[in-house]
Amino acid sequence: AQSVTQLGSHVSVSEGALVLLRCNYSSSVPPYLFWYVQYPNQGLQLLLKYTSAATLVKGINGFEAEFKKSETSFHLTKPSAHMSDAAEYFCAVSVVTGGGNKLTFGTGTQLKVEL
Amino acid sequence: DTEVTQTPKHLVMGMTNKKSLKCEQHMGHRAMYWYKQKAKKPPELMFVYSYEKLSINESVPSRFSPECPNSSLLNLHLHALQPEDSALYLCASSQDPGQGLPLHFGNGTRLTVT
Numbered sequence: 001a002q003s004v005t006q007l008g009s010h011v012s013v014s015e016g017a018l019v020l021l022r023c024n025y026s027s028s029v030p031p032y033l034f035w036y037v038q039y040p041n042q043g044l045q046l047l048l049k050y051t052s053a054a055t056l057v058k059g060i061n062g063f064e065a066e067f068k069k070s071e072t073s074f075h076l077t078k079p080s081a082h083m084s085d086a087a088e089y090f091c092a093v094s095v096v097t098g099g100g101n102k103l104t105f106g107t108g109t110q111l112k113v114e115l
Numbered sequence: 116d117t118e119v120t121q122t123p124k125h126l127v128m129g130m131t132n133k134k135s136l137k138c139e140q141h142m143g144h145r146a147m148y149w150y151k152q153k154a155k156k157p158p159e160l161m162f163v164y165s166y167e168k169l170s171i172n173e174s175v176p177s178r179f180s181p182e183c184p185n186s187s188l189l190n191l192h193l194h195a196l197q198p199e200d201s202a203l204y205l206c207a208s209s210q211d212p213g214q215g216l217p218l219h220f221g222n223g224t225r226l227t228v229t
Binding site: 032034036041042043044045046049051090094095096097099100101102103104105106107108 | 119121146148155156157158160163165170171205207209212213214215216217218219220221222223225
């Protein structure tokens with residue numbers, strides 16, 4: 001079964017520092033992977049998606065992620081954190097079933113940005 | 116601004132009430148989804164509609180009843196809920212039910228069952 005695991009439920013960085021949020025996947029076939037962000041009292045916003053076209057994926061708000069098959073990882077990075085990046089981040093995998101597309105989420109990582 | 120609109124934003128209901136959550140999208144998407152999110156947890160899939168037909172039901176209790184009147188609208192009818200059903204209910208849509216397509220989420224309805 002396809003799944004994702006996020007390492008670290010809470011990550012704290014200083015403003016201007018590198019952001020690294022970890023996600024590992026489990027899949028017997030090439031996966032479709034996503035990163036979403038959720039700000040307080042809001043829905044989920046798509047940051048970026050991996051669909052096998054390129055291993056380095058650039059998203060919105062300066063975020064990017066690199067698909068590494070050898071490490072079964074899809075970590076999210078941003079060179080310089082901003083206070084507005086504080087939010088919950090979810091890695092997700094798209095699983096196809098007889099009924100259609102099921103998006104399954106990791107447990108989430110709360111990012112805190114400090115001055 | 117989100118392209119998936121959910122109403123109401125907040126809802127408080129008693130265990131004997133009947134209420135409905137509404138979701139609307141005008142992106143021409145042919146797959147629509149209901150997710151439930153408890154505090155500090157990831158969203159969990161409840162239902163998927165593909166081309167206006169229910170295609171996935173994740174063993175959701177019958178007190179939750181989905182409805183897709185047309186390709187733009189998705190409802191979730193609620194009846195005889197329990198306090199543990201209090202959560203954020205998220206609606207989402209995708210271009211079609213194919214694998215690998217991103218979901219577009221609404222801002223959710225925060226439901227409190229008293």
